[in-house]
Amino acid sequence: MAKVHDTKPAADGFHMPGEDAPHSEIWMAWPERPDNWRNGAKPAQGCFVEVAKAIAGATPVTMTVSAAQYDNARSRLPDNIRVVEMSTNDSWMRDIGPTYVVNGRGERRGVQWDFNAWGGLVDGLYFPWDRDDQVAGKICEIHRDASYRAGIILEGGSIHTDGDGTLFTNEECLLHPSRNADMSKAEIEQALKDNLGVEKVLWLPEGLYSDETNGHIDNLIHVVRPGEVILSWTEDKDDPQYAISQRAYEFLSNATDAKGRSFRIHKVHIPGPLYFTEEEAAGIDMSDGMEREAGERMAGSYANFLITNGRIILPLLDPKWDGPARDVLQEAFPDFEIVGVQAREILLGGGNVHCITQHVPAV
Numbered sequence: 545m546a547k548v549h550d551t552k553p554a555a556d557g558f559h560m561p562g563e564d565a566p567h568s569e570i571w572m573a574w575p576e577r578p579d580n581w582r583n584g585a586k587p588a589q590g591c592f593v594e595v596a597k598a599i600a601g602a603t604p605v606t607m608t609v610s611a612a613q614y615d616n617a618r619s620r621l622p623d624n625i626r627v628v629e630m631s632t633n634d635s636w637m638r639d640i641g642p643t644y645v646v647n648g649r650g651e652r653r654g655v656q657w658d659f660n661a662w663g664g665l666v667d668g669l670y671f672p673w674d675r676d677d678q679v680a681g682k683i684c685e686i687h688r689d690a691s692y693r694a695g696i697i698l699e700g701g702s703i704h705t706d707g708d709g710t711l712f713t714n715e716e717c718l719l720h721p722s723r724n725a726d727m728s729k730a731e732i733e734q735a736l737k738d739n740l741g742v743e744k745v746l747w748l749p750e751g752l753y754s755d756e757t758n759g760h761i762d763n764l765i766h767v768v769r770p771g772e773v774i775l776s777w778t779e780d781k782d783d784p785q786y787a788i789s790q791r792a793y794e795f796l797s798n799a800t801d802a803k804g805r806s807f808r809i810h811k812v813h814i815p816g817p818l819y820f821t822e823e824e825a826a827g828i829d830m831s832d833g834m835e836r837e838a839g840e841r842m843a844g845s846y847a848n849f850l851i852t853n854g855r856i857i858l859p860l861l862d863p864k865w866d867g868p869a870r871d872v873l874q875e876a877f878p879d880f881e882i883v884g885v886q887a888r889e890i891l892l893g894g895g896n897v898h899c900i901t902q903h904v905p906a907v
């Protein structure tokens with residue numbers, strides 16, 4: 545078994561790098577559960593294949609898949625994508641995979657969070673979640689990477705870092721009673737510093753409107769580089785997202801990062817608003833945790849993109865707003881190639897490209 549350290553990453557000289565640092569692997573998990581993905585997950589599987597192909601042009605991809613779906617996944621994915629049989633409860637690799645930390649001596653280690661399906665028995669989205677909870681440890685073993693058990697409930701989509709001492713998260717998610725109800729805000733902040741080697745935690749108030757994860761930060765903002773962020777935006781005052789984006793803008797405008805920089809904020813207009821159609825809702829099995837009714841607002845966002853080795857994988861969600869989103873990102877990332885992937889089928893499951901991918905830093 546790869547070593548699991550009982551010390552803390554920060555104390556051992558490790559920190560979480562920015563997403564724009566070099567990657568050696570991107571992990572994804574094959575979708576199949578019928579109470580989250582419509583029509584037996586076939587449309588979502590097609591979309592995951594396109595995301596994997598777009599990433600594979602820049603970074604090697606490994607797809608985990610259940611035994612039942614192995615043959616299907618293997619035959620639908622191109623040969624350059626590694627397919628590994630692994631049990632999961634669903635397919636949100638950002639949240640169930642390890643968060644990697646690195647040191648200055650070319651070493652990396654994984655951080656294993658506790659996972660409770662975005663809220664456990666309080667307001668989680670499914671039960672059980674035990675297979676998902678084991679995924680981070682299994683990936684560290686496959687890479688023969690040492691790791692840490694953080695000992696707190698957290699999903700990778702609820703944190704962003706600039707790799708230079710600053711962590712972005714929000715109160716709506718990390719202080720939600722369904723996560724670490726026995727910990728104070730100060731204790732959670734200390735756990736983030738201890739496990740991710742950051743110096744300053746920026747607590748935005750909330751996440752994107754109608755996000756069933758209790759407002760993951762990766763749906764509201766993304767980090768461009770230290771001192772620069774992408775922010776989901778709308779000019780429609782009647783949209784509940786308007787006030788949320790205004791509050792985030794005000795917060796970021798008045799904040800400084802760990803190195804004392806003020807922020808340059810790139811506003812990216814949200815798609816839609818987007819809603820489940822009758823046909824889409826009818827294709828999803830009913831279950832207790834996830835609301836999937838026609839007319840329900842989806843948490844669509846262009847901020848939910850992946851940065852990997854000079855390429856940005858951008859979810860395409862709305863012909864009206866896809867072009868403007870691409871333009872803002874290209875201006876913010878002039879040296880990056882932006883590859884768009886049709887992503888409504890991922891959004892129907894409750895997240896997007898960033899949520900279904902987890903990166904392993906190159907060392």
Ligand code: KQY
Binds near residue numbers: 580669756
């Ligand atoms: O946004 C994410 N990081 C995950 C979304 C999970 C949705 C489950 N239906």
